[in-house]
Each structure stands twice: as C-alpha cells, then as structure tokens.
Amino acid sequence: MRAEILSIGTELLLGQIVDTNANFLAQQLPTLGLDLYYVSQIGDNLQRLRDAIRRGLERSDVIICSGGVGPTEDDLTREAIADVLGETPTVQPELEKQLREFFTRRGRTMPARNVKQATTIPSGTYLPNPIGTAPGWWVERDGKIIVAMPGVPHEMHKMWEEQAQPRLAKLISGGVIFSRTLKLAGIGESHAEEALGDLTHSTNPTLATYAKSDGIHLRLTAKAATQQEAERQLEAFEPRVKERVADWVYGGESDSFPAVVGAILRERGLKLAVAESATGGQLASLITEAPGASDYFVAGYVVYSAEAKRALGVSPEVLREHGTVAEATTQALAAGARQASGANVSIATTGNAGPDASEDKPVGLLHIVVDIGGRQVCQETRYSTTRTEYKRRGAQEALYLLWRELKRAA
Amino acid sequence: MRAEILSIGTELLLGQIVDTNANFLAQQLPTLGLDLYYVSQIGDNLQRLRDAIRRGLERSDVIICSGGVGPTEDDLTREAIADVLGETPTVQPELEKQLREFFTRRGRTMPARNVKQATTIPSGTYLPNPIGTAPGWWVERDGKIIVAMPGVPHEMHKMWEEQAQPRLAKLISGGVIFSRTLKLAGIGESHAEEALGDLTHSTNPTLATYAKSDGIHLRLTAKAATQQEAERQLEAFEPRVKERVADWVYGGESDSFPAVVGAILRERGLKLAVAESATGGQLASLITEAPGASDYFVAGYVVYSAEAKRALGVSPEVLREHGTVAEATTQALAAGARQASGANVSIATTGNAGPDASEDKPVGLLHIVVDIGGRQVCQETRYSTTRTEYKRRGAQEALYLLWRELKRAA
Numbered sequence: 001m002r003a004e005i006l007s008i009g010t011e012l013l014l015g016q017i018v019d020t021n022a023n024f025l026a027q028q029l030p031t032l033g034l035d036l037y038y039v040s041q042i043g044d045n046l047q048r049l050r051d052a053i054r055r056g057l058e059r060s061d062v063i064i065c066s067g068g069v070g071p072t073e074d075d076l077t078r079e080a081i082a083d084v085l086g087e088t089p090t091v092q093p094e095l096e097k098q099l100r101e102f103f104t105r106r107g108r109t110m111p112a113r114n115v116k117q118a119t120t121i122p123s124g125t126y127l128p129n130p131i132g133t134a135p136g137w138w139v140e141r142d143g144k145i146i147v148a149m150p151g152v153p154h155e156m157h158k159m160w161e162e163q164a165q166p167r168l169a170k171l172i173s174g175g176v177i178f179s180r181t182l183k184l185a186g187i188g189e190s191h192a193e194e195a196l197g198d199l200t201h202s203t204n205p206t207l208a209t210y211a212k213s214d215g216i217h218l219r220l221t222a223k224a225a226t227q228q229e230a231e232r233q234l235e236a237f238e239p240r241v242k243e244r245v246a247d248w249v250y251g252g253e254s255d256s257f258p259a260v261v262g263a264i265l266r267e268r269g270l271k272l273a274v275a276e277s278a279t280g281g282q283l284a285s286l287i288t289e290a291p292g293a294s295d296y297f298v299a300g301y302v303v304y305s306a307e308a309k310r311a312l313g314v315s316p317e318v319l320r321e322h323g324t325v326a327e328a329t330t331q332a333l334a335a336g337a338r339q340a341s342g343a344n345v346s347i348a349t350t351g352n353a354g355p356d357a358s359e360d361k362p363v364g365l366l367h368i369v370v371d372i373g374g375r376q377v378c379q380e381t382r383y384s385t386t387r388t389e390y391k392r393r394g395a396q397e398a399l400y401l402l403w404r405e406l407k408r409a410a
Numbered sequence: 411m412r413a414e415i416l417s418i419g420t421e422l423l424l425g426q427i428v429d430t431n432a433n434f435l436a437q438q439l440p441t442l443g444l445d446l447y448y449v450s451q452i453g454d455n456l457q458r459l460r461d462a463i464r465r466g467l468e469r470s471d472v473i474i475c476s477g478g479v480g481p482t483e484d485d486l487t488r489e490a491i492a493d494v495l496g497e498t499p500t501v502q503p504e505l506e507k508q509l510r511e512f513f514t515r516r517g518r519t520m521p522a523r524n525v526k527q528a529t530t531i532p533s534g535t536y537l538p539n540p541i542g543t544a545p546g547w548w549v550e551r552d553g554k555i556i557v558a559m560p561g562v563p564h565e566m567h568k569m570w571e572e573q574a575q576p577r578l579a580k581l582i583s584g585g586v587i588f589s590r591t592l593k594l595a596g597i598g599e600s601h602a603e604e605a606l607g608d609l610t611h612s613t614n615p616t617l618a619t620y621a622k623s624d625g626i627h628l629r630l631t632a633k634a635a636t637q638q639e640a641e642r643q644l645e646a647f648e649p650r651v652k653e654r655v656a657d658w659v660y661g662g663e664s665d666s667f668p669a670v671v672g673a674i675l676r677e678r679g680l681k682l683a684v685a686e687s688a689t690g691g692q693l694a695s696l697i698t699e700a701p702g703a704s705d706y707f708v709a710g711y712v713v714y715s716a717e718a719k720r721a722l723g724v725s726p727e728v729l730r731e732h733g734t735v736a737e738a739t740t741q742a743l744a745a746g747a748r749q750a751s752g753a754n755v756s757i758a759t760t761g762n763a764g765p766d767a768s769e770d771k772p773v774g775l776l777h778i779v780v781d782i783g784g785r786q787v788c789q790e791t792r793y794s795t796t797r798t799e800y801k802r803r804g805a806q807e808a809l810y811l812l813w814r815e816l817k818r819a820a
Contacts, residue, residue: 015434030424039423045447048447179424190521280699298714304708305751381516
C-alpha cells in the first residue's frame with residue numbers, strides 16, 4: 001500500500017522549524033508494510049491544503065498528516081479534509097466534555113474557539129490526545145485512510161504509537177519490509193558502488209548506498225510475506241555483500257567507527273596517542289567520541305607551533321630540511337607522541353587545512369603517519385574542500401589507516 | 411514570484427536523514443522576495459521526479475532542487491529535468507576536464523560513470539562545485555527557472571551562496587527584503603528572547619531568533635521599496651537590538667566565534683594553549699576552525715589519562731585529594747598547559763561526558779578554568795545531553811569564558 005505524508009504549518013515554509021515529524025513517520029512506515037512515495041510540507045492555507053489532500057487521495061492509499069489541528073483560525077487540516085470529502089464536521093459531546101475537563105484540570109476555562117477541536121465527520125472518528133488539547137482524526141472512506149495528528153512532535157509521537165500505528169497495522173495485511181545497515185570506512189560512494197557491482201541491481205533484497213558523516217552506509221532491504229521470511233532473505237544476502245567490501249565494513253546500524261577501533265585497542269591492551277597539526281584536535285575529538293576511550297587513549301598533542309613540534313621530539317634539522325608540513329616531520333611526530341606518552345600506538349598529522357598556502361605547501365595537503373610499536377605507515381592525501389571538512393575527513397581517514405594497520409597486524 | 415523546493419533522495423523517504431536542506435533554503439527565500447508555497451521530498455524515481463518537476467513548472471516560477479546530481483544510477487535529477495523539457499544532455503568538455511582534474515588532485519582516476527556529471531542541456535548551464543564532484547544545473551526556459559544543487563548540505567550551502575542566490579537576486583526585481591544577522595555566544599535562546607523584550611514584536615524591521623550550533627543568531631529583516639531604504643531601516647534598528655544583548659554579541663553573518671576570539675589574541679600578541687580532558691580535543695578543534703590560528707594557538711594537550719595529567723604538572727597530591735575531575739585539578743592543568751607551552755593564556759577542562767558516572771562524578775559535570783597570565787577564573791556546569799553534544803557545548807562555553815575574560819581584561 002502507498003502512503004503519503006503531509007506536514008502542515010506555515011512555519012515549515014518560513015524555515016522556522018525543521019520537519020522532523022516527516023522523518024519520524026518515514027522511519028515507522030516500512031515495518032507496517034507501507035511504501036512511502038510522497039512527502040510534502042504545506043502552509044496554513046485552505047485551498048492548498050485541499051489540493052494536497054485531493055491529490056493524496058488520487059495517488060496514495062494512506063495519507064498521514066501532522067499539524068493544523070489546533071484551535072486557531074490558522075489550523076485548517078480538519079476543514080480541508082471535510083471539504084474534500086464533502087462532509088460536515090459536527091461537535092461530539094463526549095469529546096467536548098473531555099476537552100473542557102482538560103482545561104479544568106489546569107484551572108482554566110476552555111476558550112470558545114477550542115470547540116472546533118471537538119468535531120468529527122461521519123466517515124471519521126477522533127484519536128485522543130492525553131498530553132495536549134488537540135485530538136487527532138482517523139478517517140476511512142472508499143478504501144482510503146486519512147490520519148490527522150498534532151504537529152507538536154512529542155504529542156504526535158505518542159498519538160502515532162498508541163493510536164494510529166496499531167489501527168494501521170490491524171488494517172494492513174500482507175507483506176513486510178525489513179532492513180539492515182552495514183557501515184564502511186575508508187572508501188567513497190562511487191568506489192563502494194563499483195565494488196558492489198551487480199548487487200546494486202538486486203531487486204529483492206535491494207541494496208542502496210548512502211554517504212554519511214561517519215562513512216558509507218549500505219542499506220539492505222528485503223520484502224516478504226512475514227518478518228521471518230524477510231530476515232531469512234537478508235541472512236542469505238548479507239554475506240554476499242560483505243564479501244565485496246570486506247576491507248571497509250566496520251559494523252552495522254548501532255556501531256560507531258571510533259568505538260570499533262577502540263574495541264580492538266582495548267582487546268589487545270594497546271595504548272594510543274596522537275600528535276595533530278593539520279587536524280587541529282579533530283582526531284582526538286573523534287577518538288573520544290567512543291565512551292570509555294580513556295581505557296586506551298592516553299594523550300593527544302595538538303602541535304600547532306614549530307615550538308610544540310620540537311617539544312615533542314622533532315629535531316631542528318628535520319624542521320629545517322623538510323618544514324613543518326612533510327612526511328619526515330609527521331614520522332618524527334608519531335614517534336615522539338608514542339615516546340612522550342608511553343603509548344605503543346600513535347597517529348600523527350601535518351598538512352595545510354587552508355585557506356592559504358604556507359611554506360609553499362598547497363592547500364588541502366595532508367600527511368598521515370600511523371605508528372604501531374615503531375613500524376610506521378605513511379599516507380599523503382589532497383582534499384579540495386573547506387577547512388572544517390578537511391579536518392573532519394582527515395581525522396576519519398587517519399582513524400581508518402590505524403584500523404587497517406591494526407587488522408593487518410592481527 | 412512563487413518558489414518551490416524539491417528535496418530529492420530515497421533516503422529522505424526511508425527516514426534515514428532529516429531534510430535540513432529545505433529548511434536552509436526556506437530561510438533564504440524571503441530575502442530574495444520569493445514566496446515559498448510548496449516543499450516536497452521525492453525518491454530516486456524517474457517517473458515521480460518528472461511528475462514533480464512538471465507540476466512545479468505549472469504552479470511555481472522557480473524550482474529549487476537539492477539531491478540527485480551525483481554520479482550513480484540513483485542520481486536522476488538531471489535526467490528528469492531534461493525529459494520534462496524535452497532536451498538532450500550533452501557532455502561539456504570544459505566541465506569534464508575540471509572533474510577529471512578534481513580526481514587527479516586526489517591521486518585518483520575518475521570512474522567512467524562520473525562523466526554524466528559533466529553534462530548540461532541547451533536551456534541550461536552548470537554551477538561549479540569547488541568542494542565536491544557534483545556540479546549543479548541552472549536552467550531558464552519559458553520564464554521559469556530550475557536550479558539543481560547537490561544534496562550534501564555543505565556543498566549545497568556553498569553553491570547556493572556563491573552561485574544560485576546571486577543569479578536569482580539579479581533576475582528578481584521589485585521590492586526587496588533585506589536581512590542582517592547578529593550572532594551571540596554564551597546565552598541560550600529563551601534568555602536572549604527575554605533580553606530582547608518588546609523588540610521581538612517589531613513588525614518592520616522584524617527580529618527573529620534561531621538556535622544554531624555556533625550560538626544564537628538574531629535575524630533582523632527590513633522590507634522596503636529599495637535596497638538603500640531597507641538598509642537605512644536596519645542601520646537604525648540594529649543599535650537598539652545590540653544594546654539589549656551587548657554582553658553576548660560577537661559579530662555578524664560572516665563572523666565565526668573562533669576567529670573573533672583569535673583576532674583579540676592576535677591583536678594583543680597573546681599565545682594560547684589548552685589542556686582538555688572532558689572535551690577530548692573538541693576545544694582545540696574549535697579554536698583551529700579559525701584560519702591562521704597558528705598565529706596564536708601554540709599547543710593543545712588532550713590529557714585523557716591520569717599519567718598525561720601528571721606529565722602536564724598536576725601533582726599526585728592534587729589527583730589523590732580531588733580526583734581527575736575537579737576544580738583544583740582543572741586549575742593545575744590550566745597552569746601546566748601555560749607553562750609547558752610557553753603560552754600566556756590557557757583554558758583547561760575536566761568532567762564526565764558520560765554515559766556512565768566515574769569516580770562518583772555525575773554524568774554531564776564540566777569544570778572549565780581560564781588562565782590569563784596566572785589569573786584564573788573557574789566555572790562548573792552540568793549538561794543533560796549526549797556525549798557528542800556535551801563535548802560540543804562544553805568547548806563553546808570554554809571559548810566563551812575566554813572571550814569574556816579577555817574583554818574584561820581589556
């Protein structure tokens with residue numbers, strides 16, 4: 001069945017709020033077996049709301065609205081639904097009584113205009129709102145369903161979970177969609193797709209790639225008659241996917257890359273230190289995203305000045321001969337960080353995050369050195385991006401190199 | 411003129427990402443004099459994309475798309491626009507050359523499929539993307555405009571600001587809306603609104619507050635017949651706003667807080683060092699967001715272990731008596747960072763970023779010490795948030811404290 005989401009409120013079109021309701025609902029629909037094809041944000045305008053609902057009834061089976069069910073003149077969701085269906089809202093005495101009691105409990109009198117919140121239409125019924133004054137609507141007509149819920153996120157979430165979702169689940173029979181995520185580090189989206197090859201054309205299960213801030217996410221999705229059958233399909237598909245991207249897969253949905261790398265260090269009893277020039281603290285900050293990082297991360301040095309580099313053991317000769325941005329300098333920093341902190345593993349970075357060239361070193365250049373007990377691996381990369389992104393991607397890449405070398409050393 | 415936003419990508423319909431692009435663009439349109447009536451999220455499906463573009467051309471003057479301009483088979487925005495307009499995309503040799511160079515600079519070969527990113531149609535031209543591989547499209551036909559930009563937010567923001575917005579501004583005549591932004595640090599949104607009082611009800615110019623990752627932004631917007639008149643209105647309004655939030659205003663639209671603090675240090679010839687436990691490198695990373703930070707930022711120490719704290723001069727007695735999370739320990743770290751690095755100004759942090767309590771210190775506790783030439787100021791704060799947010803806000807607060815003390819010392 002096809003579902004459609006309408007997020008209603010002029011504040012969305014003015015950019016005053018981000019539409020997190022659509023995101024919440026979008027995540028909920030696959031488990032109900034609903035295919036979501038359309039999401040729209042509509043202002044508080046009766047004509048445009050009517051158009052959106054009419055179009056929704058033509059192309060979708062289920063329309064899920066949030067917003068526009070308050071008591072003010074701007075709240076027009078009920079009016080638009082009633083108009084499109086050609087039905088007249090009438091006050092439900094039982095609901096009106098509940099609303100009045102809600103105000104009485106708070107020591108207030110219900111304003112006259114709130115009475116419109118106590119209405120329903122012949123094809124509909126109301127959805128109670130135990131934590132607010134705006135009840136929802138559940139409308140069934142000609143095989144189509146319209147759900148209208150409040151726009152306030154915590155009220156909508158509760159009404160969805162307690163009222164709308166169970167009603168939808170009961171109505172919808174047939175197949176389910178089940179998904180699983182794999183996360184990759186150290187590879188870009190295009191190269192990941194090339195490595196996956198024909199698997200990206202698989203129709204059931206499907207395989208989709210997403211570039212995220214913590215790497216590439218692969219989403220494996222199976223459609224089947226039952227949850228068990230869908231899970232079984234994924235069990236068979238996942239190893240085929242993993243085989244093609246084995247070098248880069250670090251975990252699933254709930255895994256974070258810093259925690260995955262940290263777990264290896266913890267398990268092997270290794271202690272880590274970093275010496276950062278180019279990444280300016282971003283690498284230490286990435287490493288300390290993992291709870292319990294103090295188990296293995298002993299010290300970070302942000303060596304922004306030549307003086308700080310010398311203090312960590314980079315010799316005046318190396319600095320004079322190679323400059324502050326150079327492979328030899330980065331190697332000396334990695335060794336220095338390890339020795340100064342007593343760690344057995346270290347990472348060092350030097351480079352130029354921009355925006356201006358310095359020491360004739362081009363903007364975007366980054367040297368990374370990983371040092372495991374004195375064995376060093378060097379990498380030189382060039383980024384064409386902002387200073388912030390340079391630091392973020394450089395830190396990711398540096399941690400990826402450490403992870404790769406730790407796996408090789410296993 | 412009517413504008414419409416299309417956010418393109420199946421990941422939006424699967425709820426994997428929140429559509430912050432539509433929110434960013436919605437905030438930008440009023441200053442161009444564009445009325446936004448429709449926002450939609452569309453999946454990576456050629457038929458539905460074509461329908462959305464066709465409908466957009468019927469009901470809007472300007473269609474602004476983000477997403478779907480990557481190199482993969484799922485990226486169909488270009489194809490859909492060309493189909494609807496009945497035009498054929500052809501490769502632009504100059505653009506293809508630029509794309510190949512982008513890959514060469516990173517020491518990689520451009521995958522064959524990326525060639526489709528080098529195409530345009532007869533009614534269109536491309537918008538350069540200096541920080542990514544996905545160029546945008548600018549299409550003008552029959553008095554309508556279609557803009558297609560990448561979905562990656564920082565690439566889209568840059569392309570909007572440098573390419574799309576100026577082109578639109580040039581095309582759109584008539585009354586103007588002119589805005590100016592003031593940025594605040596060290597204050598929350600509610601308190602900022604309290605301080606601003608009745609000014610938030612002003613109708614022209616208007617005053618709106620937004621909570622952003624780098625502090626509270628105040629948006630002052632004037633409507634007038636000419637740009638000059640709108641600017642004149644803002645010239646009169648701005649001082650009245652600034653007066654109420656004088657303690658927290660650090661700059662305008664193009665100012666970044668790290669650069670503002672850095673400019674003071676540079677001007678006074680001061681050298682800065684930091685010693686971070688709780689903020690784990692995030693404070694150094696924040697400071698090094700400012701280009702040229704090496705002028706004044708000499709060294710950062712991420713002292714995650716007790717050993718690293720001792721190495722920076724925290725005495726065993728202080729650690730034994732107060733623990734690793736304590737005001738006295740933070741004071742010793744601030745003094746130690748200054749002395750070890752030769753800096754005259756320092757900041758130190760200790761605390762518990764969570765998720766678990768340690769040493770009986772509650773989750774969310776943060777000690778900050780700012781040390782200016784030996785004069786120390788201490789602050790204790792409690793955050794109820796995630797580990798990532800704790801580090802981010804803690805680093806912001808620490809830098810705010812330094813800024814406040816530098817201003818007081820002036």
